[in-house]
Amino acid sequence: MADAALEWLLEGDASIRWQAMRDLADAPERAVRREQRRVAQAGWGARLLALQDSDGRWGGGLYTPKWTSTTYTMVLLRGLGLPAGNPNALRACRTS
Numbered sequence: 001m002a003d004a005a006l007e008w009l010l011e012g013d014a015s016i017r018w019q020a021m022r023d024l025a026d027a028p029e030r031a032v033r034r035e036q037r038r039v040a041q042a043g044w045g046a047r048l049l050a051l052q053d054s055d056g057r058w059g060g061g062l063y064t065p066k067w068t069s070t071t072y073t074m075v076l077l078r079g080l081g082l083p084a085g086n087p088n089a090l091r092a093c094r095t096s
Contacts, residue, residue: 013043015080036081040088045080048073049088056091070095 009020018035021027039045051073052058059068066072070092082089 014038014041015044018081033083037083039077039081040083040086045077045082048077048080049082049086052088052092056088056095058092062095 006020006024009024010017012020014035018032018039021035022032040049048058053060057070058073059065059070061069063069063071074089074092077086077089
């Protein structure tokens with residue numbers, strides 16, 4: 001049963017896959033980091049990054065509107081595992 005659950009997690013979004021690889025599959029760190037970088041390129045992370053405004057913010061504001069602003073989007077992206085140093089994240093940080 002545990003193998004089936006792990007396989008299911010590994011079939012999911014990149015943001016789940018890299019954590020399952022790290023925490024449950026005991027994958028090599030290099031493979032985990034490679035998968036974590038995919039958060040910006042595929043799945044939920046990429047979808048959020050694609051919604052970034054041209055000025056670097058999300059939702060037209062830094063802290064408002066609640067839940068869709070830059071602050072909350074950045075918190076969510078961090079939780080998904082977007083690596084530090086991502087150009088879109090850095091651009092958002094410069095808008096404050």
